[in-house]
Amino acid sequence: xxxxxxxxxxxxxxxxxxxxxxxxxxxxxxxxxxxxxxxxxxxxxxxxxxxxxxxxxxxxxxxxxxxxxxxxxxxxxxxxxxxxxxxxxxxxxxxxxxxxxxxxxxxxxxxxxxxxxxxxxxxxxxxxxxxxxxxxxxxxxxxxxxxxxxxxxxxxxxxxxxxxxxxxxxxxxxxxxxxxxxxxxxxxxxxxxxxxxxxxxxxxxxxxxxxxxxxxxxxxxxxxxxxxxxxxxxxxxxxxxxxxxxxxxxxxxxxxxxxxxxxxxxxxxxxxxxxxxxxxxxxxxxxxxxxxxxxxxxxxxxxxxxxxxxxxxxxxxxxxxxxxxxxxxxxxxxxxxxxxxxxxxxxxxxxxxxxxxxxxxxxxxxxxxxxxxxxxxxxxxxxxxxxxxxxxxxxxxxxxxxxxxxxxxxxxxxxxxxxxxxxxxxxxxxxxxxxxxxxxxxxxxxxxxxxxxxxxxxxxxxxxxxxxxxxxxxxxxxxxxxxxxxxxxxxxxxxxxxxxxxxxxxxxxxxxxxxxxxxxxxxxxxxxxxxxxxxxxxxxxxxxxxxxxxxxxxxxxxxxxxxxxxxxxxxxxxxxxxxxxxxxxxxxxxxxxxxxxxxxxxxxxxxxxxxxxxxxxxxxxxxxxxxxxxxxxxxxxxxxxxxxxxxxxxxxxxxxxxxxxxxxxxxxxxxxxxxxxxxxxxxxxxxxxxxxxxxxxxxxxxxx
Amino acid sequence: xxxxxxxxxxxxxxxxxxxxxxxxxxxxxxxxxxxxxxxxxxxxxxxxxxxxxxxxxxxxxxxxxxxxxxxxxxxxxxxxxxxxxxxxxxxxxxxxxxxxxxxxxxxxxxxxxxxxxxxxxxxxxxxxxxxxxxxxxxxxxxxxxxxxxxxxxxxxxxxxxxxxxxxxxxxxxxxxxxxxxxxxxxxxxxxxxxxxxxxxxxxxxxxxx
Numbered sequence: 001x002x003x004x005x006x007x008x009x010x011x012x013x014x015x016x017x018x019x020x021x022x023x024x025x026x027x028x029x030x031x032x033x034x035x036x037x038x039x040x041x042x043x044x045x046x047x048x049x050x051x052x053x054x055x056x057x058x059x060x061x062x063x064x065x066x067x068x069x070x071x072x073x074x075x076x077x078x079x080x081x082x083x084x085x086x087x088x089x090x091x092x093x094x095x096x097x098x099x100x101x102x103x104x105x106x107x108x109x110x111x112x113x114x115x116x117x118x119x120x121x122x123x124x125x126x127x128x129x130x131x132x133x134x135x136x137x138x139x140x141x142x143x144x145x146x147x148x149x150x151x152x153x154x155x156x157x158x159x160x161x162x163x164x165x166x167x168x169x170x171x172x173x174x175x176x177x178x179x180x181x182x183x184x185x186x187x188x189x190x191x192x193x194x195x196x197x198x199x200x201x202x203x204x205x206x207x208x209x210x211x212x213x214x215x216x217x218x219x220x221x222x223x224x225x226x227x228x229x230x231x232x233x234x235x236x237x238x239x240x241x242x243x244x245x246x247x248x249x250x251x252x253x254x255x256x257x258x259x260x261x262x263x264x265x266x267x268x269x270x271x272x273x274x275x276x277x278x279x280x281x282x283x284x285x286x287x288x289x290x291x292x293x294x295x296x297x298x299x300x301x302x303x304x305x306x307x308x309x310x311x312x313x314x315x316x317x318x319x320x321x322x323x324x325x326x327x328x329x330x331x332x333x334x335x336x337x338x339x340x341x342x343x344x345x346x347x348x349x350x351x352x353x354x355x356x357x358x359x360x361x362x363x364x365x366x367x368x369x370x371x372x373x374x375x376x377x378x379x380x381x382x383x384x385x386x387x388x389x390x391x392x393x394x395x396x397x398x399x400x401x402x403x404x405x406x407x408x409x410x411x412x413x414x415x416x417x418x419x420x421x422x423x424x425x426x427x428x429x430x431x432x433x434x435x436x437x438x439x440x441x442x443x444x445x446x447x448x449x450x451x452x453x454x455x456x457x458x459x460x461x462x463x464x465x466x467x468x469x470x471x472x473x474x475x476x477x478x479x480x481x482x483x484x485x486x487x488x489x490x491x492x493x494x495x496x497x498x499x500x501x502x503x504x505x506x507x508x509x510x511x512x513x514x515x516x517x518x519x520x521x522x523x524x525x526x527x528x529x530x531x532x533x534x535x536x537x538x539x540x541x542x543x544x545x546x547x548x549x550x551x552x553x554x555x556x557x558x559x560x561x562x563x564x565x566x567x568x569x570x571x572x573x574x575x576x577x578x579x580x581x582x583x584x585x586x587x588x589x590x591x592x593x594x595x596x597x598x599x600x601x602x603x604x605x606x607x608x609x610x611x612x613x614x615x616x617x618x619x620x621x622x623x624x625x626x627x628x629x630x631x632x633x634x635x636x637x638x639x640x641x642x643x644x645x646x647x648x649x650x651x652x653x654x655x656x657x658x659x660x661x662x663x664x665x666x667x668x669x670x671x672x673x674x675x676x677x678x679x680x681x682x683x684x685x686x687x688x689x690x691x692x693x694x695x696x697x698x699x700x701x702x703x704x
Numbered sequence: 705x706x707x708x709x710x711x712x713x714x715x716x717x718x719x720x721x722x723x724x725x726x727x728x729x730x731x732x733x734x735x736x737x738x739x740x741x742x743x744x745x746x747x748x749x750x751x752x753x754x755x756x757x758x759x760x761x762x763x764x765x766x767x768x769x770x771x772x773x774x775x776x777x778x779x780x781x782x783x784x785x786x787x788x789x790x791x792x793x794x795x796x797x798x799x800x801x802x803x804x805x806x807x808x809x810x811x812x813x814x815x816x817x818x819x820x821x822x823x824x825x826x827x828x829x830x831x832x833x834x835x836x837x838x839x840x841x842x843x844x845x846x847x848x849x850x851x852x853x854x855x856x857x858x859x860x861x862x863x864x865x866x867x868x869x870x871x872x873x874x875x876x877x878x879x880x881x882x883x884x885x886x887x888x889x890x891x892x893x894x895x896x897x898x899x900x901x902x903x904x905x906x907x908x909x910x911x912x913x
Binding site for chain 1: 728729730731748752753768769770771772780781908909910
């Protein structure tokens with residue numbers, strides 16, 4: 001039942017189109033038959049659109065006799081044709097030509113690989129009608145509405161392969177659920193996805209549509225929720241603890257991630273930056289760590305203070321800035337008064353900014369040089385805020401639902417520029433090089449990832465949200481002493497990519513591609529890495545060696561003499577090889593050569609089937625033995641055993657093996673035809689295609 | 705006189721070709737030759753009965769009709785007619801001996817194969833890449849730019865399809881019907897342009913083959 005439900009992910013669109021396939025196939029077949037002699041698409045197109053075949057009639061018949069104009073300039077009243085119709089007409093003819101092209105390619109290739117093959121033939125009716133009338137072929141033949149036997153066989157085979165694929169996918173999805181749910185960093189980021197996952201696993205209902213929409217909604221909600229989750233200080237604490245960040249650094253980094261994310265998220269919600277800064281600053285000022293506030297908090301408080309003095313927030317959410325020209329009228333004394341006013345009205349802010357060392361601010365007030373530099377910094381701040389306001393007013397950000405990529409990037413960049421600008425003030429106040437260095441080394445590096453999250457949410461580019469989130473986690477891990485388990489990042493990247501692919505998928509094929517990518521490839525690497533692995537594998541390749549069959553002895557006349565019994569007949573054998581069976585793999589110890597890790601393994605392979613056996617060519621001069629065996633299921637059953645070696649860091653394997661195929665050869669002796677089993681032994685070269693890992697040891701092959 | 709041979713009007717900026725021979729309905733006696741306004745009507749600076757000459761200086765006819773060209777508005781036609789003098793004999797230049805004149809008029813079909821006969825009886829071959837262009841082409845005619853649209857676009861199988869001096873030639877379909885009247889080429893001389901007869905010239909000049 002689960003498999004049936006999973007089908008929707010692949011085939012819901014196909015299901016809608018499936019009912020047209022037979023009708024289309026019949027009409028295409030008819031078109032091809034009726035245009036056997038057509039040398040090019042042009043021939044078919046011309047006939048599809050030609051009003052006349054052969055000689056056209058004269059435009060002016062006896063019934064129409066327009067009056068010849070008098071000599072001289074001929075007056076014309078031109079009514080131009082409707083250009084849109086012209087374009088449509090040209091476009092329609094072009095689309096028609098493309099469809100006919102596709103039909104010809106379909107017919108000419110046994111295994112067509114056609115770019116942009118039409119998902120729907122809009123003109124097939126026109127093509128089939130116009131071409132059939134040109135060749136005198138009236139209508140469709142009802143007897144052609146048939147299922148050929150091979151179509152049924154292929155249909156069943158396709159179904160079996162697809163169903164096997166679904167079962168495999170379901171197994172891997174279950175594995176993914178366990179991995180993601182057990183990771184304390186990933187699990188809080190994708191709660192909706194895991195909830196739907198759980199319900200899907202436990203629910204045997206056949207309601208495909210219900211789960212289809214739920215999956216997509218869950219992915220969307222989770223990705224959009226990432227910036228909210230990153231504001232959760234408890235969650236950030238989990239990450240910081242996991243990577244073993246020192247307590248001092250934890251104090252600094254926690255507000256950067258949470259507060260920085262709060263900043264970009266509120267920008268996404270189209271709140272004005274000045275209001276956002278005021279809100280966050282107010283929260284920080286009422287906090288308990290104002291004594292020696294973390295650097296990021298100081299920067300936010302200072303930025304908010306600057307925004308307060310550089311302009312005024314009006315009721316219509318428009319920020320009115322001070323005129324820079326007015327500042328030129330301020331002399332040093334005036335600036336001094338300005339700074340004193342600033343201090344007296346915002347004592348608490350200044351205490352937080354200076355780390356309870358307000359005297360440093362006062363020193364600045366009494367330093368004329370510092371005052372001048374302060375004036376310049378204020379002008380710089382006004383310029384940045386002005387750019388922000390201009391950008392905001394120029395975009396539709398306030399009214400439409402979505403920012404353009406360019407606008408969102410500029411808004412976030414300017415917002416962080418304002419924060420960067422505060423460092424210059426702190427340097428001026430001599431707050432301390434430690435503070436400045438902490439800002440530059442531990443705080444600013446996060447801005448790019450936080451901006452990416454903001455851009456992604458603003459422009460609905462989910463990939464950016466994920467990239468930004470992974471960037472934040474990775475950056476945090478780089479500050480810690482305990483390396484974050486690489487599987488956390490890898491799983492988040494891989495599964496996140498899968499979520500984004502599903503969200504952006506336009507049809508079932510794209511969803512199928514997304515699911516294909518999440519099924520792990522390169523399983524052979526596991527075999528080379530682990531001490532022991534058992535798997536269900538295939539090794540498509542080529543087999544060469546000897547083949548022995550038993551034939552009856554014959555008398556002088558060439559007739560079979562049963563009393564003499566059978567004798568062995570051996571000949572060289574060369575065949576494509578596609579064995580499927582149980583593979584027991586023993587990983588080699590790791591070797592490192594020239595700095596490159598080299599891993600290989602030795603395998604014992606218990607062969608069950610060989611799909612290549614049907615293509616086995618027997619190379620000998622014995623005319624009684626048929627070279628090309630008959631195709632039947634019995635020939636695919638081919639028990640055997642092989643010993644092989646994986647090449648280093650490669651899925652390629654070289655091996656020796658023996659296998660036994662019942663009734664592989666047909667023998668004709670003296671008019672008596674009978675089938676014989678064949679024993680083959682030789683060497684082969686194949687590619688490891690691991691379908692399912694049954695068991696793998698926890699220990700890895702040791703380092704040499 | 706054969707079609708697609710050189711003609712000119714005294715005082716005109718250059719020489720072109722006469723495309724074909726026609727009568728008009730109701731008058732079987734007057735034979736008209738077709739060419740472009742810019743070949744024999746001097747981009748509107750002309751008079752009825754202006755003499756038209758062949759390449760060797762012989763008078764072959766006189767100007768009778770022309771469709772005015774406009775510098776400011778879009779043009780759809782560059783056509784003029786000359787009335788042949790009675791002393792001339794006329795024949796169509798066609799590639800097959802058993803066809804003496806075009807089999808009729810045909811509207812331009814997208815991808816339709818076309819040809820144009822040359823004075824040396826060779827052919828230029830191409831196909832219709834647009835039966836009615838939806839963009840504007842500014843032709844430089846006698847030193848003046850005239851914008852044109854809704855004309856036939858022809859892509860040659862071997863460049864070029866047409867060269868200077870061949871303006872006014874008739875473009876034929878592969879089944880020997882008249883498709884259009886040649887105006888000129890684009891800047892690169894890769895694409896040629898013609899005016900359609902059907903739903904074109906014939907709307908204003910009721911010509912009969």
